[in-house]
Amino acid sequence: MSCEMTHSVLHGYLDGELDAARAAEFEQHLLSCPQCVAELEAQENLRSTIQRAGLRERAPEKIRRSLQGAISGTSATGATDEPVKRVTPIRVKASIRPTWWLTLAAAAVFVIVLGSRLLPNVSQGRGGDEMTAAIVDAHLRSLQPGHLEDVISTDQHTVKPWFDGRIDFAPPVNDFISDGFPLQGGRLDVVRGKTVAVLVYGRRKHIINVFIWPTNEHDTAPQPGSQLGYNWIDWRKGGMELVAISDVSAPDLAALQKLIAQ
């Protein structure tokens, strides 16, 4: 007998693309369908294998360079010279007017580029992207052998004091083994120059890292996202910012987030 969900809805669930009602329906279905349970496990394993293999290839530097060259080499006036390079010939008196204009243009490029680098939040509202990218990197790094935990313990009463004296904030350490998220340990990590506490939870054969650091910002509702096939949820509560990240499905991660935020 073959279950028709195995090759359809299961993938939507795996990818966290089902709405809450359909996800709950599928979870209900999982209770009575061993075929889907086995396939979900197999698909999660396939995903982990793909993620760990590091198949994504970076662009050769040449592409970036030639694109940069093309960008700075074109101009709306039809002139092909780079405005930035024209800044220096200010001493060429004969062409004082165009030079003055080009200097101004170059200064504008500088200001705009600088502005866009310094103020990603204001201009794009996506300032968290860099932090998220850094956390994805830290998560990947933690999956390397020997990098996962500094203190290996399933006992929250061992993990909690371990953080004391090492950091000046107290991350919420709780074991959720009865809910299927056993605490495996903790470690300290440095993400973009910030020392952060990391709690490590297990979910079947998968690892969930929860990055925690103090913040002065207001509490925020959980914000899910995904990058490079990893799901993450970011939220702030009681002066802490937390990011849970893993290759488990989005609903699984949301379940852990709820437990931690309780």
Added chain:
Amino acid sequence: MSPGVEGSDLGVLDLQERARFEQLVLPHVDAAFNLARWVLRGRNDAEDVAQEALLRAYRFFRGFNGADARAWLLQIVRNACCSWLEKNRPMDLSTEFDEQLYPQSGATPESLAIAGDDKQRLTQALEALPPRFREVLVLRELEGCSYKEIASITSMPIGSVMSALSRARQRLQQSLTQGASAKNVEAQREL
């Protein structure tokens, strides 16, 4: 054209556009290259095609008003890859499943020895898939695109993305298991 008032206005406008391009599109150069690399199955061709697609994106950036610059760029890259394949390797587009590529690579003992290496095994299995399966897998698993983004990049109805991914994953798994059983056969022969 002399840089008159009109010219300088245009110039400033363009500088803003340029900065916007740098801010929105440049962070996705790796994604653009990676997609081309997997669709074309090679770094050299991918370099040429991705570069051309990026220049095209720059030229047509004024036409971009949407929110998702990555999906917009990847759509251009994907189209560039398709045109390139049509022109240079039309067989690729009609290939259902590259029998030649897969079992062959799984057959030599040397490659099998290294095939324990997930990366090589997966690369071979992925490259043996038809391009339309390969692209959805790369977009989902390597770039982390949502179904909505995959639909817009591949011009596929959003309702088809889930089943395309499902079939692609089954084929990939099938291909990996074939590789693994070929490996077992070889191992037994060695004994």
